[in-house]
Amino acid sequence: MRVGELEVNFDPDGFMADPAAWNDAVARAIAAEEGIAELSDDHWRIVNFIRAYWKEHDLAPPVRLLCQELGMSVRQIYKLFASGPARGACRVAGLPKPDGCV
Amino acid sequence: MADITYLDNAATTFPKPPEVLHAMCEFYKNYGVNPGRTGCDLAIHAEQMIHGTRKKFSAFFNPGLAAGKGKDPNRLVFAANATMALNLVVNGTVGPGDHVVTTKVEHNSVIRPVNHKVREGAEAAFVAPDAEGYVDPAEIRKAIKKNTKLVIVNHGSNVTGVVQDLAAIGAVCREAGVPLAVDSAQTAGVIPIDMAAWNVSFLAFTGHKGLFGPTGTGGVCVADDAEIRGTVYGGTGVRSADPHHLEEFPYRLEAGTLNLAGIAGLCAGLDWIQHRGVENIHAHEIGLLGKLQEGLAAIPGLKIHGTTKLERRVATLSVTLANYDPQDVGTILDVEYGIQTRTGLQCAPLIHEHHGTAPRGTIRFSVGPFNTAEHVAAAVRAVTEIAADRPA
Numbered sequence: 001m002r003v004g005e006l007e008v009n010f011d012p013d014g015f016m017a018d019p020a021a022w023n024d025a026v027a028r029a030i031a032a033e034e035g036i037a038e039l040s041d042d043h044w045r046i047v048n049f050i051r052a053y054w055k056e057h058d059l060a061p062p063v064r065l066l067c068q069e070l071g072m073s074v075r076q077i078y079k080l081f082a083s084g085p086a087r088g089a090c091r092v093a094g095l096p097k098p099d100g101c102v
Numbered sequence: 103m104a105d106i107t108y109l110d111n112a113a114t115t116f117p118k119p120p121e122v123l124h125a126m127c128e129f130y131k132n133y134g135v136n137p138g139r140t141g142c143d144l145a146i147h148a149e150q151m152i153h154g155t156r157k158k159f160s161a162f163f164n165p166g167l168a169a170g171k172g173k174d175p176n177r178l179v180f181a182a183n184a185t186m187a188l189n190l191v192v193n194g195t196v197g198p199g200d201h202v203v204t205t206k207v208e209h210n211s212v213i214r215p216v217n218h219k220v221r222e223g224a225e226a227a228f229v230a231p232d233a234e235g236y237v238d239p240a241e242i243r244k245a246i247k248k249n250t251k252l253v254i255v256n257h258g259s260n261v262t263g264v265v266q267d268l269a270a271i272g273a274v275c276r277e278a279g280v281p282l283a284v285d286s287a288q289t290a291g292v293i294p295i296d297m298a299a300w301n302v303s304f305l306a307f308t309g310h311k312g313l314f315g316p317t318g319t320g321g322v323c324v325a326d327d328a329e330i331r332g333t334v335y336g337g338t339g340v341r342s343a344d345p346h347h348l349e350e351f352p353y354r355l356e357a358g359t360l361n362l363a364g365i366a367g368l369c370a371g372l373d374w375i376q377h378r379g380v381e382n383i384h385a386h387e388i389g390l391l392g393k394l395q396e397g398l399a400a401i402p403g404l405k406i407h408g409t410t411k412l413e414r415r416v417a418t419l420s421v422t423l424a425n426y427d428p429q430d431v432g433t434i435l436d437v438e439y440g441i442q443t444r445t446g447l448q449c450a451p452l453i454h455e456h457h458g459t460a461p462r463g464t465i466r467f468s469v470g471p472f473n474t475a476e477h478v479a480a481a482v483r484a485v486t487e488i489a490a491d492r493p494a
Contacts, residue, residue, distance in 0.1 A: 067437060073438065074433060084429065084433060
């Protein structure tokens with residue numbers, strides 16, 4: 001994917017190969033791929049929380065914590081990111097693929 | 103702890119009985135020294151506990167052996183888990199040019215070690231089960247060749263709960279003169295096992311599931327007449343001047359200091375299930391599985407994968423829900439309803455291919471002895487609500 005001057009590469013599951021290359025424009029471009037025409041304030045709250053948590057812990061946040069901290073239900077998050085917090089939201093936040101038994 | 107409905111007992115049983123936790127703490131507090139490494143009384147006591155546990159498990163896995171024809175307890179070898187135990191078995195019996203027969207029901211704990219042997223020059227046949235997930239022993243027989251050195255099969259599926267007919271598969275192996283190895287990760291402590299009667303040469307087990315020990319425990323029970331090479335080398339605590347690893351059991355397959363607290367807990371776990379009765383625990387779990395299966399089957403858009411029989415089964419059930427990714431259902435169940443399940447491929451990709459559930463897998467429910475009818479009803483209600491809120 002090309003975002004401005006930046007060439008962004010992804011792993012086979014669609015997560016950023018180099019999370020350090022993430023920026024707001026990249027987030028918007030990945031969001032478009034996820035079918036999100038425009039990132040709302042709520043989208044950004046989720047993305048920024050996931051990004052900050054990952055920077056501190058090297059892990060995606062537990063979904064329950066994400067809901068608690070942002071005062072959202074898991075269904076609200078699914079309404080914002082149709083492919084879910086662990087996939088859609090983490091992709092837009094530029095994280096590497098979260099662990100999970102798939 | 104938050105109120106939870108834990109239905110992921112196939113991953114690990116939870117919670118563990120208080121008796122297990124108590125035994126671990128007390129033993130480690132009072133005798134937490136290196137067993138067999140010194141002549142001090144504490145070390146002797148620790149070694150006695152280890153050896154006593156070997157004896158208990160040897161008997162547990164060989165209930166049919168007549169008195170006086172006991173099993174050599176030193177051939178009950180400890181490992182960190184079933185995967186490590188299965189690696190010991192595969193690496194110790196198969197080499198370049200050899201052939202292995204296994205099945206498509208296997209967990210990656212078998213698939214990957216076997217595939218690595220293939221990469222080193224061995225051959226492997228993966229026998230397909232029937233539509234329900236049961237392997238026909240005749241198909242195992244057909245797959246055996248002149249250079250087959252091992253048949254290795256999953257006893258209970260961690261995806262669908264099917265339990266293979268080990269007595270029949272063992273008879274096939276006996277007739278063909280090929281050793282049979284069994285992955286009992288889902289069945290040890292759940293389904294009575296009789297290695298001698300079923301002609302099982304190697305029984306790999308994990309401690310933290312149906313045996314109610316802690317994680318980091320498990321092992322392999324080696325039949326007295328089975329041949330296996332050692333593939334890990336190092337300290338044994340005895341005959342230190344020998345430049346090579348010892349050939350006698352248990353040292354042949356063990357190296358380094360054992361997980362003393364874990365084995366104390368494993369021993370207590372076996373006491374716990376024997377006190378309650380393996381059959382009684384299993385009957386409780388299967389009774390709940392039947393209710394769960396019946397309740398889920400009535401939900402529009404829900405599909406059960408694999409057998410729905412309750413005979414020859416452990417209490418595990420895999421489903422998918424139309425228009426939902428399994429991982430999303432698992433997340434909603436966890437976060438919104440406090441119900442823990444396992445989603446995805448459950449480390450068993452070939453059986454998902456067989457049932458048509460690859461690559462995204464299933465939502466797996468697995469029942470344990472601490473589950474109740476209320477837990478099952480809560481799970482059915484939750485999935486019903488999620489299904490009703492189905493995305494377009």
